[in-house]
Amino acid sequence: MTRGVFVTAIDTGAGKTVVSTGLVEALRSAGKTVAVMKPVASGCERTVHGLRNEDAQRLIRASGMPLPYSRVNPYAFEAPVAPHIAAQLQGVEMEIPVIESAFAQLQKAADTVVVEGVGGWLVPVNATQTMADVAQALDLPVVLVVALRLGCLNHALLTAAAIRRSGLTLCGWVANRLDSDCLQVEANIAALSERLEAPLLSDLPRETDEDALRQCAGAINIEVLSA
Numbered sequence: 020m021t022r023g024v025f026v027t028a029i030d031t032g033a034g035k036t037v038v039s040t041g042l043v044e045a046l047r048s049a050g051k052t053v054a055v056m057k058p059v060a061s062g063c064e065r066t067v068h069g070l071r072n073e074d075a076q077r078l079i080r081a082s083g084m085p086l087p088y089s090r091v092n093p094y095a096f097e098a099p100v101a102p103h104i105a106a107q108l109q110g111v112e113m114e115i116p117v118i119e120s121a122f123a124q125l126q127k128a129a130d131t132v133v134v135e136g137v138g139g140w141l142v143p144v145n146a147t148q149t150m151a152d153v154a155q156a157l158d159l160p161v162v163l164v165v166a167l168r169l170g171c172l173n174h175a176l177l178t179a180a181a182i183r184r185s186g187l188t189l190c191g192w193v194a195n196r197l198d199s200d201c202l203q204v205e206a207n208i209a210a211l212s213e214r215l216e217a218p219l220l221s222d223l224p225r226e227t228d229e230d231a232l233r234q235c236a237g238a239i240n241i242e243v244l245s246a
Contacts, residue, residue: 026133027139041221047082051129051131056134062098071088102138115148136154141181162192176214179216191219
């Protein structure tokens, strides 16, 4: 895996950051230098240094590299709403070439780059483009995070089909046992394994401790990503 990987999910709150930081740790354990990127983030907090997103900061900490925040997260918005709406509220028009430029700089600084998307695959970034267009512009293989809950089969299969239509490779997926009310978890994982046409990279347990969950994600099978 020379360029990097793009982490998406079936929806918001599915566990992208846990998986992304786990990937970073797994790659670092394999001797790689890893840059990180959260191209777009809403729900950022105002600080003395400007708007900051907690997920982006977690990625930077996992990377262990002195990465400029503005390069990791070129589009940061305060309102906790869909990013294109948050951008409108701040009078900003998101442009994919800006993201491409930041990504190119990150590539020069490390062996590989882990890029975490925002929301799901088709979240809008402006009037005509979505996160799928961002992933296409970066031309990265995709890891899909599936939060195991009611409706996940449909959402996961639709997302996988959209990734294929984008011309990108779904290089693997991660099962995240988030919902304690989800019934027939093993059957859901089996159904997805039969249908996604990509390897299951990790099966994350239902774990409330963030550090423990990240350690589980750090055991992800990165050999598949390098294939």
